[in-house]
Amino acid sequence: MGDTGPCGPCTEIHYDHVGGRNAAALVNQDSPEVVEIWNLVFMQFNREPDGRLRPLPQCHVDTGMGLERLVTVLQGKRSNYSTDLFSPLLGAIERGSQAPPYQGKLGAEDAHHVDMAYRVVADHIRTLSVCIADGVFPGPSGAELVLRRILRRAVRFSSEVLRAPPGLLSPLVPIVVEILGEAYPELEREKSQIMRIVGDSEDAFLASLQRGRRIIDRTVQKGGDGAVFPVGVAWSLYRNLGFPLDLVGLMVEERGLSLDKAALDELAVQEAEMKVRNQQADEAPARLQLDLHSLAELQRQGVPSTNDAPKYSYTLEADGRYVFVPCQATVLMLYKDQALLTEVHRGQRCAAILDRTCYYAEQGGQSCDVGYFIREGEQVSVRMHSDPRVRPPMILHPPPYRTSCSRWSRCTWQEVTWCMRSRPPSR
Numbered sequence: 480m481g482d483t484g485p486c487g488p489c490t491e492i493h494y495d496h497v498g499g500r501n502a503a504a505l506v507n508q509d510s511p512e513v514v515e516i517w518n519l520v521f522m523q524f525n526r527e528p529d530g531r532l533r534p535l536p537q538c539h540v541d542t543g544m545g546l547e548r549l550v551t552v553l554q555g556k557r558s559n560y561s562t563d564l565f566s567p568l569l570g571a572i573e574r575g576s577q578a579p580p581y582q583g584k585l586g587a588e589d590a591h592h593v594d595m596a597y598r599v600v601a602d603h604i605r606t607l608s609v610c611i612a613d614g615v616f617p618g619p620s621g622a623e624l625v626l627r628r629i630l631r632r633a634v635r636f637s638s639e640v641l642r643a644p645p646g647l648l649s650p651l652v653p654i655v656v657e658i659l660g661e662a663y664p665e666l667e668r669e670k671s672q673i674m675r676i677v678g679d680s681e682d683a684f685l686a687s688l689q690r691g692r693r694i695i696d697r698t699v700q701k702g703g704d705g706a707v708f709p710v711g712v713a714w715s716l717y718r719n720l721g722f723p724l725d726l727v728g729l730m731v732e733e734r735g736l737s738l739d740k741a742a743l744d745e746l747a748v749q750e751a752e753m754k755v756r757n758q759q760a761d762e763a764p765a766r767l768q769l770d771l772h773s774l775a776e777l778q779r780q781g782v783p784s785t786n787d788a789p790k791y792s793y794t795l796e797a798d799g800r801y802v803f804v805p806c807q808a809t810v811l812m813l814y815k816d817q818a819l820l821t822e823v824h825r826g827q828r829c830a831a832i833l834d835r836t837c838y839y840a841e842q843g844g845q846s847c848d849v850g851y852f853i854r855e856g857e858q859v860s861v862r863m864h865s866d867p868r869v870r871p872p873m874i875l876h877p878p879p880y881r882t883s884c885s886r887w888s889r890c891t892w893q894e895v896t897w898c899m900r901s902r903p904p905s906r
Contacts, residue, residue, distance in 0.1 A: 485535060785832065
């Protein structure tokens with residue numbers, strides 16, 4: 480499970496491809512003969528950021544089955560790649576490249592990494608197709624960066640190991656759709672877009688790959704056999720040409736040089752730390768979100784969701800400005816440090832959950848409204864946050880209270896002073 484969030488004890492179901500023996504000693508030992516096909520997690524705790532385990536308000540079982548591994552068992556195969564989930568792809572890769580047929584070799588037997596390249600391309604084109612169909616595209620950060628690295632790894636193995644001509648990957652997409660499309664209809668719906676994105680991305684990286692290959696070859700010629708590949712050159716390939724570091728390592732090792740992976744890891748750590756510092760300096764305060772237990776307690780107490788219908792009450796001025804009608808509201812609950820409160824004292828900062836609001840709350844899209852409300856004569860500036868796990872939402876108004884505040888306090892006036900909406904929200 481993740482570092483935080485729901486968790487619990489688990490059990491695993493393993494299958495012995497040999498059978499008729501006690502294979503307990505081979506469980507979780509990376510044996511190809513004994514593989515895990517099922518995992519069940521008994522969700523009963525929430526792991527807090529400080530590491531504490533708090534019981535969940537409701538328990539359940541989270542179960543995950545390995546589809547490919549189960550198909551392998553049902554079809555009497557020893558490898559996922561021998562099943563009908565992969566064999567059509569492997570056949571198409573053979574026809575589209577200059578490589579010998581796939582033989583299922585592993586490790587030292589696969590001396591030139593040809594079978595490894597078959598598996599990489601087949602696996603990665605499936606991943607690319609499903610992710611793009613779900614709206615994740617190759618890009619510069621987060622999940623998009625992971626997908627871009629997957630695509631570039633597939634391009635490299637296709638071009639350098641399988642000796643395939645440019646454009647091998649995109650024609651594989653219809654085969655993925657044929658295999659998985661019945662279960663995942665979005666693949667058929669997005670097939671044209673998937674092919675276009677994969678094809679364009681492959682073309683773009685091939686130019687960088689050729690340039691990087693020349694850089695590596697020149698560096699190898701200067702270094703001689705058994706030398707350590709310069710860390711600076713490897714890092715430049717990663718930063719400037721977009722080569723995944725594991726890909727750089729493979730290309731260097733295939734040419735007889737070693738790579739100082741510890742030094743590269745240190746550079747990667749330094750870059751990550753710098754990104755975090757820059758993000759903290761430039762980014763607005765993190766989105767406020769109700770923790771799991773507070774959310775459950777609000778629902779248990781019957782605290783209603785915030786009525787944000789007043790945000791639709793607006794007029795268009797002659798100068799093009801939208802003017803939003805103020806509204807009155809009641810404080811339903813206060814929230815501070817992952818705890819629900821009924822009152823706070825002077826000088827404390829907290830968030831307030833109101834019964835009504837005229838503000839637009841940020842929910843992962845455009846920015847929230849900025850404004851103020853007046854409580855017992857005090858003007859309080861606020862920015863809105865919405866908890867996306869609740870429909871309709873609990874909208875948090877995080878103000879810096881300078882006086883005390885308690886539940887059921889009346890906000891006699893709410894007014895939007897700065898609207899970041901590109902247009903008023905539609906109903």
